[in-house]
Amino acid sequence: MYSYAQLTDIQIGGDPLACPHLRPPAPVHPSTVAEFAGLARRIAEDRAGWAPLVRYDAASRWYHRLRTGPGYEVWLLSWLPGQGSGAHDHGPSSGVYAVLEGELTEHTSAGRRSLAPGARHVFAPGYAHEVVNDQLSPAVSLHVYFPGLTEMPMRVQQCAAGLPLT
Numbered sequence: 509m510y511s512y513a514q515l516t517d518i519q520i521g522g523d524p525l526a527c528p529h530l531r532p533p534a535p536v537h538p539s540t541v542a543e544f545a546g547l548a549r550r551i552a553e554d555r556a557g558w559a560p561l562v563r564y565d566a567a568s569r570w571y572h573r574l575r576t577g578p579g580y581e582v583w584l585l586s587w588l589p590g591q592g593s594g595a596h597d598h599g600p601s602s603g604v605y606a607v608l609e610g611e612l613t614e615h616t617s618a619g620r621r622s623l624a625p626g627a628r629h630v631f632a633p634g635y636a637h638e639v640v641n642d643q644l645s646p647a648v649s650l651h652v653y654f655p656g657l658t659e660m661p662m663r664v665q666q667c668a669a670g671l672p673l674t
Contacts, residue, residue: 537577538654541602541630544580548604548628548652551575551582558608562586562648569593580654587612587647592640596662600633601653610647613640 538544551558551574561584563570569591575582587610595615606628614621614629615638623629631637641647 538580541604544602544652544654545604545628545630547580547582548606548650551652552606552608552626552628552650555608558584558648558650564588564646574650576656579656580652581656583651583653583657585649585651587639587641587649589641589644589646593638594662595636595638597634597636598631598653599658599661601655601657602630602632603635603651603653603657604628604630605649605651608648608650610641610645611643612647612649613642614638615640 538547558574561572561574563572564586566588570586572584573581574584607623607625609625611625612623614623616636639649
C-alpha cells in the first residue's frame with residue numbers, strides 16, 4: 509500500500525487534461541481587422557521578443573516567420589539601405605504591417621509615403637505596393653497575414669511600363 513507522500517498528483521487526482529471540462533481553453537486568436545492590428549501592436553511593443561532574432565543580409569531582405577496561428581502568420585523582416593520588395597500584392601491574404609525600426613517608403617497607386625517606427629498599415633486582398641528602404645540606416649518591419657501568405661504575385665509589367673500599381 510502507498511502512502512500519499514509517495515504518490516504523484518496525477519496518481520491521486522487523475523490527469524486533469526483527460527477531462528474536457530478541465531482542459532485549458534483553446535487559444536483565442538484574432539478574427540477581425542482590429543484584432544489583427546492589435547496583435548501586430550502587441551508584438552511590436554515586445555521588443556525583447558523580436559529584437560534578438562533580427563539579422564541582416566547584404567544580398568536580400570532577411571525574413572523570419574515569428575509566429576503562426578489558426579489562419580494567420582507573423583513575419584519579421586529586415587531591410588538594409590537600398591533593399592526593396594519589388595511591386596507585388598498578397599494574393600488572397602489581408603494583412604497588417606508595422607515599422608519597428610528605421611524608416612521605409614511605400615509606393616502605391618495613390619503615391620509615395622514614408623513609414624516611421626510605430627506606423628502601421630492594414631490592407632485587403634489585392635492591395636498592391638512596393639516597399640523600399642531608401643534611407644541610410646537599416647529598418648525592421650513586422651507583417652501579419654490572414655490567411656497565411658500563400659502567394660505574392662509580382663507586378664513587374666506595371667513597374668516596367670511605368671503604370672500605377674492597382
